[in-house]
Amino acid sequence: MxxxxxxxxxxxxxxxxxxxxxxxxxxxxxxxxxxxxxxxxxxxxxxxxxxxxxxxxxxxxxxxLPAQRAAQVSQSEVVHIYPRRGAVPTDLWQQLLEKATRQIGVLVYGGLFLPEFNHRWVPTLREKALAGAQVELLFGDPDGKHIAERGNDEGIGAAMSSKILNALAFYEELRDLDTVGIYYHDTILYNSIYRFDDEMLVNTHLYGTPAAYAPVLHLRRIGGAELFDNYVASFKQVLGKKRAVWPEH
CATH class of the missing domain: 1.10.260.40 (lambda repressor-like DNA-binding domains)
Incomplete structure (x- = not known):
């Protein structure tokens, strides 16, 4: 067959x-x-x-691989579990970014904390893109219904949309690069996903709780396992519903 x-x-x-x-x-x-x-x-x-x-x-x-063995292998993909995003070592985000050479993907509502507290984040993204890495950044649509719902759930209302626009202002210098895609999405996120080649940080979402106070999984892809690839598949599902932040680009 x-x-x-x-x-x-x-x-x-x-x-x-x-x-x-x-x-x-x-x-x-x-x-x-x-x-x-x-x-x-x-x-x-x-x-x-x-x-x-x-x-x-x-x-x-x-x-x-038999189903039971695949499940066992998938457990080995978990490098570490952090009880909240704030417990992730501050330099780990930059370290993972600097190691990546092929694919960098970010799926968030706003993700303002990254460029706001790490002045090397956006310049490094630019360096990676110029070196040939594919960079895909997905942000919540400020005018989308799910963004409004998330803002209400967290008790910050319209401030959620403002945070997204503030975050995008940091990424203006990536606007002219052909290997960078910056998009809006209007989907319910059960996790924020940060992919760096074969490693990933997954920030789980808890109802009524800001993402900064929700657990984070550090995953490393292992051949034959399913966990990492399941999150990649989820990322691609949202990517399929994107619209460009800057349509002229």
Whole structure:
């Protein structure tokens, strides 16, 4: 039985079996068997292929690991749990950003604390984008209904929209970069997500509680696990509903 998921993602990304084989250093016939006979690649290849195709391993090869083993592996993706965002070491945000080279993603309502308290945050984002990293920043739509609801839930009302606009003012210097996407979303966020290649900080949301006082998960992607990739999938769902902050760009 062919692996149609793998075949489809390769077509979407414009990768032929020969090209993928060259990237991995394997025989093209091996790649053909992965596709036509649904053979499972070795773990080191699965991880690389998933990265190249921008897809999760669990989606491309759902039977590669038994469910119980996949759950155990996923637990290893949790580097640390912080009881509240304020307990995250202040230099960790910058350290993760500086290590990232490929993908940087931020999904928040406002996230004002990052550029406000770290003067290196936005300049480093610019440096990363100029070096070729893909940067995607998603902010709550100041005029959206879910932003108004979140402001009411936290007891700050319209101040939520003001915080978003204040945050965006810091990102003006990224406006001219083709590798940076800055968008609005109008979705209910159950978590704020900060992705740095294969590491991520997930700030959970609690009803009626500002995000600064909610727990944070530090995750590191492990091949064959599901936790990190589930949050990536959530990020992509919101990204699919975006609208540009600056349409002219």
């Amino acid at each position: 062919p692996n149609d998921r793998l075949r489809s993602r390769m077509l979407t990304k414009g990768l032929t079996p020969g090209a993928l084989a060259e990237r991995l250093g394997v025989d093209p016939k091996t790649v053909e068997r992965w596709i036509t006979q649904d053979r499972n690649p070795y773990p080191r290849y699965r991880h690389t292929i998933a990265e190249l195709l921008d897809e999760s391993e669990s989606y491309l090869w759902p039977d590669a």
